[in-house]
Every structure is written in C-alpha cells, then in structure tokens.
Amino acid sequence: MNFRKRNILFVFTTIIICCLFASLSPKVNIKKNTQAFAPLNTSFKDSGDYKVSKYVYLTFDDGPTYVVTDALLDALKKERIKATFFVVGKEIIGREIILKRIYNEGHGIGLHTYSHNFKKIYRSTDEFVNEMKKTSKKIEEITGTTPKIIRFPGGSSKRLNAFTLNDLHKNNFKVYDWNVNLCDGVNPNLSVSQLIKNSKIIKGNENLAIILMHCNSNNKNTVKALPGIIKYYKDLGYEFRAITENTPEYYYKFKTKKTSL
Ligand SMILES: [Zn+2]
Numbered sequence: 101m102n103f104r105k106r107n108i109l110f111v112f113t114t115i116i117i118c119c120l121f122a123s124l125s126p127k128v129n130i131k132k133n134t135q136a137f138a139p140l141n142t143s144f145k146d147s148g149d150y151k152v153s154k155y156v157y158l159t160f161d162d163g164p165t166y167v168v169t170d171a172l173l174d175a176l177k178k179e180r181i182k183a184t185f186f187v188v189g190k191e192i193i194g195r196e197i198i199l200k201r202i203y204n205e206g207h208g209i210g211l212h213t214y215s216h217n218f219k220k221i222y223r224s225t226d227e228f229v230n231e232m233k234k235t236s237k238k239i240e241e242i243t244g245t246t247p248k249i250i251r252f253p254g255g256s257s258k259r260l261n262a263f264t265l266n267d268l269h270k271n272n273f274k275v276y277d278w279n280v281n282l283c284d285g286v287n288p289n290l291s292v293s294q295l296i297k298n299s300k301i302i303k304g305n306e307n308l309a310i311i312l313m314h315c316n317s318n319n320k321n322t323v324k325a326l327p328g329i330i331k332y333y334k335d336l337g338y339e340f341r342a343i344t345e346n347t348p349e350y351y352y353k354f355k356t357k358k359t360s361l
Contacts, residue, residue: 142277142304143351156309156338157347158183158329159278160322161212161251161285163315164191164198171323172315173201179330182342183207185315186251186276189214189235196242203243208342210249210276211235222259225267232273248272248345257352265351275351276343278312279303282325288318295325300332309338310350 158176163169163185176183185202187209192199202209213221213231221231232250240246250273252259260275268275282298284290290298302309311329313322333340341347 142279142353143275143349154307154309154336154338155341156311156333157341157343158311158313158326159186159210159251159276159343160184160313160315161186161253162191162216163187164195164202165315165317166195166198168317168319168323169195169198169202169315172326173198173205173207175323175326175330176207177205179327181330181340183340184210184249184343186210186212186249187235187239188212188216189231189238190216192235192238192242199239199242203245206342208249208344209239209243209245209247210251210343211239211247211273212251213253214238216253218253221253225264228264229267229271229273233271249274249276249343249347251276255352258355260351261354274345274347274349276310276347276349277351278310279305279350280309280311282311282313282322284319284322285312285314285316288314288316288321290321292321292324292328295321296328296332299325299329309333310343 158181160169160172160183164187169185172183185207187199187202189211199209211232212235213228214234215221215231221228236246236248250268252275256275256277265275280299280302282290282295284295299311313319313326315322330340
C-alpha cells in the first residue's frame with residue numbers, strides 16, 4: 101500500500117468512526133433523560149410524553165374569593181392560559197358568580213373539601229369523602245359539571261394509604277398533590293420576588309411542574325407574582341395545562357400503614 105492509498109484509507113476510517121459516534125450520541129442522551137426524569141416518591145407514572153414535552157399545571161387552592169380569584173382569572177385570560185382551581189365548598193356560597201367564571205373560562209375545577217376544617221375532614225375516610233361529595237354537588241348546581249379531581253388540604257402525605265385510595269377510587273375521585281410549592285398558603289405575605297423564586301423549585305420530574313398556589317383573600321402577592329411565574333415557564337418552553345380527569349394522578353408515596361385517614 102503506497103502513501104497516498106494509506107492516506108485515503110485513514111481519512112475514510114476517520115469518517116466512519118465520526119459517523120458512528122454521531123449516530124450513537126442521541127441514544128446516550130435519551131438514556132440520560134429517562135433516568136433524570138424517572139418519577140420520584142410519587143404515584144406518577146411517566147407515560148413517555150413527559151420525556152419529550154414539558155408541562156406546567158398552575159393550581160390555586162382555597163377559593164373562590166372575590167378580589168383575588170377574579171384578579172388571577174384576569175391575568176390567566178390575558179395570557180390565554182388554563183389553570184386549575186381546587187375550591188372549598190363553603191367558600192362558593194355567595195360567590196357563585198366567580199365559580200361560574202372559572203368554569204366558563206375553561207379552567208379545571210377540583211374539590212378541596214367543603215369545610216377545610218382539618219379536625220373534621222380528617223376524622224374518617226367517610227367524612228372526607230362526604231365533604232368532597234357535598235362540594236361536588238354544590239358545583240354541579242352552579243355549573244352542571246361534577247368534578248372528580250381532588251386535593252387534600254395540607255397534601256396527602258401521611259393521610260393517604262392504599263385503603264383510603266381504594267375508597268376514593270370507588271367514588272371515582274382522582275388525587276393531585278404538587279411538586280412545586282409557592283408557600284403562599286402558610287405565608288401569604290412573602291415578597292413577590294420570593295414567591296417567584298419558590299415557583300422555580302421543582303421536586304422530582306423536571307418536565308412536570310404542578311405548582312401549589314392559593315387564592316385566599318390575603319393572597320394579593322400571589323396575584324402580583326403570577327405574571328413573573330408564567331413568564332419563567334413560558335421562556336423555558338413549558339406548555340400550560342389544566343388538570344382534568346385524564347391527567348395521570350399525582351400523589352405522594354404512602355408513608356403510613358394506618359387503615360383510615
Ligand atoms: Zn387548602
């Protein structure tokens with residue numbers, strides 16, 4: 101083999117090796133992503149969609165209230181974004197018009213008990229289910245729909261187990277916790293910049309952000325923080341979605357073996 105032929109063979113071999121590397125590298129990336137986005141300590145079963153798409157669910161608990169819920173709805177309308185409101189049954193009384201607005205503007209409506217009284221709602225599974233049913237009935241009277249998506253006040257951690265989940269499923273309820281916490285429930289007076297900072301901390305699957313926010317009458321800073329939160333996730337390419345009965349359930353792994361709530 102002369103020098104010229106050897107050179108051609110060297111270039112040819114180099115090209116083949118480069119092509120081989122190029123074809124292998126995407127496979128390596130996909131594997132890396134799959135591992136990074138494996139569900140952590142939740143019921144969440146990755147359907148595969150979340151490996152390639154990024155979804156954010158804005159959720160607002162404890163409403164409806166007049167000023168705050170209304171202002172949140174204005175902001176969502178302006179951005180053409182759908183969110184989810186986990187409403188408290190007793191709060192609907194006298195504010196039916198706000199609930200109607202949530203429904204008419206295409207947002208998700210979830211159940212968050214009727215009284216939000218922890219001592220009462222967590223007395224027994226039956227009590228908990230009855231509170232959800234009572235709230236569902238109230239919503240049906242106003243909107244004609246019977247929501248089946250629910251959220252535990254304070255979260256399902258240490259409250260949900262296989263037995264209670266079975267009871268909830270028998271009533272067709274689906275449970276949704278969160279993996280991003282604005283911390284505006286315990287501390288509604290957090291500064292707007294702190295709320296936005298909190299909205300960026302995702303636990304577990306980074307392609308899925310279920311953000312816990314509140315719309316009590318004192319959550320005025322949450323209203324002010326919302327545009328910044330929306331901008332952050334928009335810029336990162338997340339798609340905004342409302343929770344529906346078709347959304348995979350999202351609850352924390354059971355931490356107790358107790359047989360009731
Ligand atoms: Zn609540």
